[in-house]
Amino acid sequence: MSKLSSRLPPLATLGPLIALVVAAGFFSIQSDRFLSSQNFSLILQQVMVVGVLAIGQTLIILTAGIDLSCGMVMALGSIVMTKFAVDLGMHPALATLCGLLVCSLFGLANGLLVTKIRLPPFIVTLGTMNIAFAITQIYSSAQTVTDLPAFLTFFGNTLKLGETEMSYGAIFMLALYLGVWLFLRETAPGRHLYAVGNSPEAARLTGIATQRVLLTVYAIAGLFYGIAAMLIVARTGVGDPQAGQTDNLDAITAVVLGGTSLFGGRGVILGSLLGAVIVGVFRNGLTLMGVASVYQTLITGILVILAVATDQLSRKRS
């Protein structure tokens, strides 16, 4: 009996899968377009941005941190990429690199404040979220950047796989997930990340450079937000200073739905991909039903609280 239950994945892992199936069933009854292959392509397009944000977010949450700035840092990155290319006439590859660099630097700044000044991640990233948002608005004058060179929208191009069109961006996202999954599972630095999140004291005493692990995690998370910026530019074909506002919460929701514990040290990165798909399916299905965007945000808010509560309760029982 106890053997059987230890082999079954915990409720926290099964819950999201059940939620996904129920939601998909519900939406396919509500809208006959939901199960179409075009719609599936659309969901993947939408998931790729939140999905990549969720990778960075997962790494941070695994260390028992949180990053509220992810969506805003991504928006800043996308404005840097597009404005540098369009307004400054920079080569789009260089402009993209600049965007990635800016996002990584924001991540590094978060990491430095968390490790060197030992501020709580919640407050640090609440601050940098507002700073990134303000810089985005000031630098772009709140204007959308248009007429992008084709290079910047490369990841928006699609590949036909049977009936479904997969964008290069979505394929890239899946590759990133695979890479990070292997890193976390199979490498010493990956295991150290779990150790730091699960028991920072044990990690320190066994000689793991915990502060360096944390700093690296925040900086790398910033890099992932930069990649998400690249993907959102490719998907929308513009540099949008208003981007990232819903993606911020969506990314955190995806991680939590995917079963990663907010207390750190527990979780599997592929769960976050599942979580991102759930968030994408909800948003997509609700849109097809004609539910206004603000209600979708309302539902996402409820979803994240439900997921955290389920996680908490199922852990308490075990």
Place this chain on the structure above:
Amino acid sequence: MHNTTTQNAAASKPLVFRATGLVKRYGQVTALDGADFELRDGEILAVIGDNGAGKSSLIKALSGAVVPDEGEMYLDGKLVHFKSPVDARRHGIETVYQDLAVAPAMTIAENLFMGREILRPGLLGKLFRAIDMKQMLTDAVGYMDDLKIGIRSMSQAVETLSGGQRQGVAVARSAAFARHVVILDEPTAALGVKEGNMVLEMIRRVRDKGLAVILISHNMPHVFEIADRIHIQRLGKRAAVVNPQTISMSDTVAVMTGAKRSEDLPEDAHA
């Protein structure tokens, strides 16, 4: 019995770890006031003392957790200065902390090798620092068997273990990597009778592997059952080193509390 012969054998053994005149002050408080310390090869030395006797400061100095203001430490006859616990570990001194320093959600094998993972041979290990989980699992079985800790799977999470088994994981980790000394801080404090005895048995096996063991404990019966010698710490100094074979428990407590002076003890009580 054979205990006495072990005792005599131990007496002739060389000193593996020695400290002289250790001083540690915290502001106005003098925690260590010229403390001496001697650990012989292959013995279990219990360190006892009342609260505030400087017992934990002594252990922290020996394990590298604090740097003493004065005094010298010699490991295998060589002068050493530990800057951190990691530094002491590099010198072959392993410490089992009271809170065990294990990550509960991680597996036994991962905890045994935490921070010292075995990497895969070749490019995978060198370039990506990929871990060799198979090798770690195999070695983990060996380490746990060495101490006769009967746990079936090394890939089960530490949080699924009993208190004594968790202690076993921490002790096995120390025994596996120590080259000279294992320091155990209150290893039986949170355990019931049965599990406490299991841990004592484990500590004996660590000594029998040839390592010197420093045991900090409040539990007098445990100390008397297992220690080869007892270091009594009082008022920041070493008050006496006694032989548990020949001294009574009440005399030991009397020295610890200051009711009796070391000089008042019978001749054969000293070790």
